[in-house]
Amino acid sequence: MSIIDRYSAHLPATYSNSPQGRFVSLLLVRKVESEAIFRTEGSGEPLNREFVFAGRQHREGQPPIPRIVISKRKQTAVERRTGRELLRRYNLLKGKNDRVCTLNTNTPCEWCVDCMLYGYAAGGGGSQRSRVITDDAFSLHSAETITGQRQFNALFDSSTMYDRDTGKRSTSINTDEYIRPESLFIDIETLKDVTPDELRYTLGNLFRSARYGAISSRIGKIENILAGVVFSDCELFSNLELTQTVFDVLGDGKDLDFPLHPSQAERAVREATTGLLRDLPGRFVALSEEEVNDLRREIVALYSDESALESMLRQMTASYGPRA
C-alpha cells in the first residue's frame, strides 16, 4: 500500500472551496549543488540576508549572525513552472478568449491544476488563493561561511574587452556575491487542503525542480532533499525556529563545519522537528524516516510511468468540475 494511500485519511478526497485546516508540511533540506545567487536588487548587488540568532539556545549578549535567505516567492516561482511544463505537454493548460493560460499576463485559465493549486489573481475575474505556501528559507551556516565573490566581465566577439571595429572598450566588469556549493538551506513547504493527487503533483514538482535564483541558465543548481513530512490540523513552527533548532542540534553554539554532509542536516531536521512538535497545540502525525524514503520512491515510480502520470493529471484536471 502506498504511503499517500495509507495517510489519505488526513487529506480531503476532493477539492473544496472552503478551507478545512488540513496541513501537510514538507520539511526540506535544499542543497546548493553549484554556485547560486539569491538577491532582489539586480546584478552586482549583494545577496539577501537577515541578521538572526544562530540558535534558539543563544546565550545572553551573543550577537546575531547574518544568514542568507531564499525568499518564498523564488521557491514557488520555479516549482509551479516545472509543473506547468508537464501540463503543457499533455495539453492541460486551458485557453481563455483564444489565449492559452500564461503566468503573469492576466490570462490565467482559472481551471488547470496549476491555477487551482498554486493560485492566481486575475484582473477583475476573481482569484484563487494558493494552497502551496512557502516560507523564506534560511541558510544553516552564517553568510560569511558560505559566500564568496566572483568577478565577471563581458567580452566582445573577439574574446577581448576591446572591439576593434568600433574602437570601444567594454564597460561590463563587476563583482557578484555568490553562495558556495554544498551550502544547506532549511525549509518547510506547507500544503493546505490538498488532495492525494495534488500532494503527488507538488512533490513531483519539488523533486523535479533543479535551478533556482539568478542566472539559472548557468548556475543555481539545487537538490531538494525531503527530510520529513508532517500531517497536522494546524500550522507548524516557522523556518527560522527550525533552522535555529537544527543549528543547536548540530553544534554547541559554535559555527558548524563547512561543508556539512546533508545527511547530518537531515537527521538534525528530524530530531529538531520531534522536539518542536512537543509544543504544538494540535494533532499531528509525522512520517518515519523509512516512510519518507518510501514516499520519495513512490513519486519517482509515478513520474517514470508515463501512462499512470498522464491519467493522474487528466483526472485531476477533470476533478475541478466542468469549465465555468
Add this chain to the structure above:
Amino acid sequence: MPHIYRCALELMEPTFFSSREVSAIYQTEPLIGNYALAYAFGFCQAPYRTAGSPRYREDLGGLNQRGLYVTPATIQGAPRFTVGEFNAQTDTYWYAMGNNLLVTRPDGAWAEGAMGAWYIIERPGEKGRKLGVENRPQHGRIRYLALGNVALCYVISEQDITIPRYIRLGKFMSKARVTAEPVAFELVHAENVTIGFLLNPADLPAELAMTFWDTINVPPTPLIKNLRCSGACYRIDRDRYLPARMAFGV
C-alpha cells in the same frame, strides 16, 4: 463577562500588506488591521476561490453573533522595515517588459513594440493586434515589516477559546508566532482615559464619548490611536483600558 487574551505576534518573516501605493513603491504601514487578524486567527474563513469582492459583512458579522472580537495589532517599540524589489515573469522563452504590460506572443506570430505600445503580428505587412495594458503591478519595490517585529493585539471572546500558536499574515502569507495569555480585568466606567494602542473606530460602541485621537488612513478602514475617551471600559494591567462592547462595524 467575556474572556480577554493578550496576543503578542512575533513576525518570523518579512510581512507585506499593501497599505500605501506610491508609483511603483508598495508600502506596509507599521500595523496589522483587525479584519486581517480575524481571518489570520482562523476565526472566520475566506474561501479559496473568490468572486473578487470582500465578504466582511458575512464573515465578520458572524463573529459579532459569536461574541468574538479582535483589536488591530500595534507594533511594540520602533517598527523595522526591509525593502525588496519584485518583478513578474511569465513562463515563455521570449517575453518583453512593456509599459504596464508583460508581452508574450503565440507560436508562429511576431510581437513588435512601437510608440510605447505592443502589437501581435500574424502575417507580414499587417499592422497587427494591439495589446492592452494592465492596471496591476508588474515590477516595483515592496517595503515589508521586517522579521522580528512584535505586535500586540487583544482578543475578546464570550467563549473560552484556543488561540493558534502560528498564523500567517499579509499578501505573501508570512508566518508569525503567537504568544497568547488570558488577562485579568474589571469592567469600569472610565473618565478621560487615553488608549495608546490602535483601535478600529468603526467598531467602537456609539455610547463611548470620544474627545480626540490620531487617525491613520489605511484600507479597508482607517484606524485610530491615542484615543482620549470616557465610557464603559475593561481595565487591564492597572492603567490600560480597552473599550467595552466593541464589535465589527460591518
